[in-house]
Amino acid sequence: MLRDNESILQFFLGGLAYLSAPIIVVFMVGVFWRGATSAGAVTTIVTAPALCYAAQNMRQLIGWGPTQTSIVYWLPIAVGASAVMMLGVSLCTKRKDPALLKGLLWTRGDTLTLGTELLRRRDATDAAQGTVHANVPGIWSDHRILATFAFILLIAVLWFLR
Secondary structure (H helix, E strand, O other), X not given: OHHHOOOHHHHHHHHHHHHHHHHHHHHHHHHHOOOOOHHHHHHHHHHHHHHHHHHHOHHHHHOOOOXXXXXXXXXXXXXXXXXXXXXXXXXXXXXXXXXXXXXXXXOHHHOOOOOHHHHOOOOOEEOOOOEEOOOOOOHHHOHHHHHHHHHHHHHXXXXXXX
16 A cells, blocks of 8 residues: 555555544534534544545546545545535434534624623622622633634744745
8 A cells, every 4th residue: 555655644644634534524514504413423424434535536436536646636525525425414314402502603693702701800890799700701711812813823923934
């Protein structure tokens, strides 16, 4: 098997692609679509090696497809086939109650909104009630702000290392 690859690195990257394609699909579909089911996720993970093999060897199997077997050419096809698999199985199986999914899925309301509780300090007191909000997280606990900071830091590092 190693003789068929140009280098051992390409061999390992191909194996990693067989694992990454279904994980990308299950994560993205599971976060952004309320209709995703656990049966769809399990089916996608289980059938992904066959889908990846079929995408990698399309030219030999059906006579059509990428001429090269590099990951760049077949991985998007495998991700697309895995997404179709997950969507199809999820549409055919029973969904969970939406009340159980509250807070687990991304919504547009979660994107650019900052609640007033995030702007308070942990030890701030409410003047009207005289209570201490010790369990209220500060603005530094908001994942959106941390992600924005990490993205800006990444851009700065890439610009510095250009």
